[in-house]
Amino acid sequence: MPECPSVCTPQCTNCDKSQFQVRHRTLEKRFLPKFNILKHLSHDHKMAGQTLVPNVCSVFREDLFHDKVAIVTGGGTGIGKTITQELLHLGCKVMIASRKVERLKKAVTELKSTISRSSLADIDYLQCNIRNEDEVKNLMSQTIKQFGGINFLVNNGGGQFPSGAGDIRLKGWNAVVETNLTGTFLCCREVFNQWFKDHGGVIVNIIVDNFKGFPLMSHSGAARAGVENLTKSLSIEWAEYGVRINSVAPGGGIYSETAAANYANPTMIQSSIPRVPAKRNGTTEEISASVCFLLSPAATFISGETLRVDGGASLYKNKYEIPEHNKLPGYTWEKDLSSKL
Ligand SMILES: CCCCC/C=C/C(=O)SCCNC(=O)CCNC(=O)[C@H](O)C(C)(C)COP(=O)(O)OP(=O)(O)OC[C@H]1O[C@@H](n2cnc3c(N)ncnc32)[C@H](O)[C@@H]1OP(=O)(O)O
Numbered sequence: 001m002p003e004c005p006s007v008c009t010p011q012c013t014n015c016d017k018s019q020f021q022v023r024h025r026t027l028e029k030r031f032l033p034k035f036n037i038l039k040h041l042s043h044d045h046k047m048a049g050q051t052l053v054p055n056v057c058s059v060f061r062e063d064l065f066h067d068k069v070a071i072v073t074g075g076g077t078g079i080g081k082t083i084t085q086e087l088l089h090l091g092c093k094v095m096i097a098s099r100k101v102e103r104l105k106k107a108v109t110e111l112k113s114t115i116s117r118s119s120l121a122d123i124d125y126l127q128c129n130i131r132n133e134d135e136v137k138n139l140m141s142q143t144i145k146q147f148g149g150i151n152f153l154v155n156n157g158g159g160q161f162p163s164g165a166g167d168i169r170l171k172g173w174n175a176v177v178e179t180n181l182t183g184t185f186l187c188c189r190e191v192f193n194q195w196f197k198d199h200g201g202v203i204v205n206i207i208v209d210n211f212k213g214f215p216l217m218s219h220s221g222a223a224r225a226g227v228e229n230l231t232k233s234l235s236i237e238w239a240e241y242g243v244r245i246n247s248v249a250p251g252g253g254i255y256s257e258t259a260a261a262n263y264a265n266p267t268m269i270q271s272s273i274p275r276v277p278a279k280r281n282g283t284t285e286e287i288s289a290s291v292c293f294l295l296s297p298a299a300t301f302i303s304g305e306t307l308r309v310d311g312g313a314s315l316y317k318n319k320y321e322i323p324e325h326n327k328l329p330g331y332t333w334e335k336d337l338s339s340k341l
C-alpha cells in the first residue's frame with residue numbers, strides 16, 4: 001500500500017483506517033482477482049461523522065462540462081453514482097432520478113458536499129420510475145425548469161434478475177423489458193420532444209455485454225439488444241436535430257455494493273473474472289470515463305455506436321457452462337433411412 005501522505009487524513013470511526021488508507025485499500029482490492037471485496041466493504045467508513053466520499057478525479061479537464069446540464073437515471077448508486085460524481089467534477093449540473101427517494105437523497109447530500117465553491121456544478125434529484133410515462137415527462141420538464149435546459153441524458157437506470165428462461169413469468173419478463181427497453185425509449189422520446197428537438201443534445205445508454213447471448217438473463221439480453229438497435233435508429237433520425245446517441249456496454253462484472261446486493265449470490269458479479277482477458281472486474285470509474293468521453297466534444301463524430309467496456313470479455317467464450325449431454329444428436333442419411341426401416 002502507498003505511504004500515508006504527510007498531511008494526516010481523518011480516521012474512520014469504525015475501524016481506525018485513515019481516509020487515505022481506505023481509498024487505496026479499496027483500489028488495491030478491486031484489482032486483486034480474489035472474491036474478498038465484500039468483506040472489506042462490510043461497513044461504511046465514517047470520517048468525523050461523515051460517510052467517506054472518495055476523492056474524485058478524471059482524465060478530462062475540470063471545466064469540460066461547466067455549462068452543461070445532465071440527467072443520470074439510476075444516478076444515486078453504483079455506476080450511475082460514479083458517472084454523476086465525474087460529471088460534477090467536470091462542472092456539470094446533474095439531476096439524478098430513480099424510484100427510491102431515500103437513496104437519491106443520501107447521494108445528493110453526500111455529493112453536494114464535494115462541490116467546490118468556485119464550481120458551477122450542482123446536483124438535485126427527482127423520483128422517477130422510468131417505466132411510468134408521466135413520471136418521465138415530469139423528470140424532463142422539472143429539470144428544464146430547475147436548470148434551464150438539458151444537454152446530456154445518461155440512461156443508466158436498469159437491471160434484471162437471474163432466471164432460466166423457462167421459469168420467467170410474464171410479469172417478470174414485462175418488468176425487465178419495461179425497465180430496460182421501454183424506460184430507455186420513454187426517456188429518449190421525452191428529452192427529444194421537450195428539449196433536444198430544438199436545442200440538440202447527447203444521449204448515452206448503458207446496456208450489457210449480451211453479444212453472445214445473455215443466458216439466465218434472457219429478458220435483459222433481449223431488452224438491451226432492443227436498446228442497441230434503438231440507438232442506431234435514433235442516431236439517424238435525430239442527427240438533423242443535432243442529437244448524438246451511443247451506448248456503452250459494460251462487461252465482465254462491474255462491482256458496486258448495490259449491484260452485488262441485487263443477486264442472491266453476491267459473488268456473481270465477480271464470477272466472470274476467469275473469462276475476462278483482462279483477468280479482473282471493471283471499475284465504475286472505467287464505465288464513467290467512457291460515458292464522459294461519448295458526451296464530450298472528443299466524440300462529436302461518433303453516433304449510433306456501442307462501446308464495449310469489458311476488458312475484451314465479449315470476444316471471449318460465453319460464460320455459461322453447458323453440461324455434458326447428448327440431447328442434440330447429429331443428422332445422417334444412414335440414421336434417417338434406418339429409422340424408416
Ligand atoms: C456475471 C454477471 C454479469 C452481470 C451483468 C449485469 C449486472 C447488472 O445489471 S448489475 C445491476 C443490478 N441492479 C438491478 O438489477 C436493479 C434493478 N432491478 C430491479 O429493480 C428488478 O430486477 C426488476 C427489473 C425486475 C424490477 O423489479 P420490480 O420493480 O420489483 O418489478 P415488479 O414488482 O413490477 O415485478 C416484479 C416481477 O419480476 C419477477 N422478479 C423480480 N425479481 C425476481 C427474482 N429475483 N427472481 C424471480 N423473479 C423475479 C417476478 O415475476 C415479480 O413479480 P411477483 O412474482 O409478483 O413479485
Ligand SMILES: NC(=O)C1=CN([C@@H]2O[C@H](COP(=O)(O)OP(=O)(O)OC[C@H]3O[C@@H](n4cnc5c(N)ncnc54)[C@H](OP(=O)(O)O)[C@@H]3O)[C@@H](O)[C@H]2O)C=CC1
Nearest residue numbers: 074077078079098099100129130157158159253254258259
Ligand atoms: N454492474 C455490472 O456488472 C453491470 C451493470 N450494467 C448496467 O449498468 C446499469 C447500472 O447498474 P449498477 O450501477 O451496476 O447497479 P445498481 O443496482 O446500483 O443500479 C441500478 C440503478 O437503476 C435504478 N433503477 C432500476 N430500475 C429503475 C426504474 N424502473 N426507474 C428508475 N431507475 C431505476 C436503480 O435505482 P432505484 O432502485 O432507486 O430505482 C439503481 O440506481 C444498469 O442498467 C445495469 O444493468 C450492465 C452491465 C454490467
